[in-house]
Amino acid sequence: MKIAVMGAGAVGCYYGGMLARAGHEVVLIGRLEHVMAISNEGLRLQTQTFDERIGVAASTHASAAHGAELVLFCVKSTDTEAAACELEPHLSDTTLVLTLQNGVENAERLRTILRQPVAAAVVYVATEMAGPGHVRHHGRGELVIEPSEKSEAVAQMLTAAHVPTTISTNVRGELWAKLVLNCAYNALSAITQMPYGQLAHLPGVAASMNDVVAECLAVAQADGVVIPGDVNAAVRGIAETMPSQYSSTAQDLARGKHSEIDHLNGLVVRRGDALGVPVTANRLLHTIVKAIERKHERDARR
Structure with a gap:
């Protein structure tokens, strides 16, 4: 299968690399520094069980997705519409676009732009770009995807590539x-610049996370969302399964970039305000991260 990865950062490079390693024709579409490194030396995929350089095509242009049967859409939530507009002219009507993004609204946003079928995916992976063309995997890697005409075949393909994948009829709840x-960990990891394992053991952090989670669950209930599983247990487990991982928000702030916080705690704040649900803890975290972003902007102009 020919597969294009739109947004070849840490998540896109990990899944694209795993599929290329399994023998699929993959093209990574990303930033110039990564594309040059991958084109010259291959993608370095460093996981907990292997460290290999994988030969894979790379480009800075969305036109490289021409002919792809599957697109892994991995851009930041802030770039969803712009990237979709770049990509759309180069896809066939039957290309499946699978969104591997943070947040809960990206599939709906894509469907307003793309004529192609779109399916949401929930991503559980700890990765980082350790350098140009070098993705480091810290743990996990499973996907939960939305049903579609191609989802069964895609799930089988991913599983065969050592990416455990399931299909859920309640993808909204899974998202x-x-x-x-993300709301429990991302902002706190970003503000402290600490990985999950260290963060979780700080005094007061567990109680603060409980407050954030309780607000999220209250907003979800008011919005008619049925969240599967034991969410509180899942939150506690993140620090154990991904102890060395810094949140994507922490990585963005460390590089002086804008984060996806508007689509994480910010989304909970917007929905909570609309539904009349108090969201004090999420509002505070959102406000602090936005203030840090503003400071970075001010410092960059000096």
């Missing part, structure tokens, strides 16, 4: 379950 994890 919210992931959102709660």
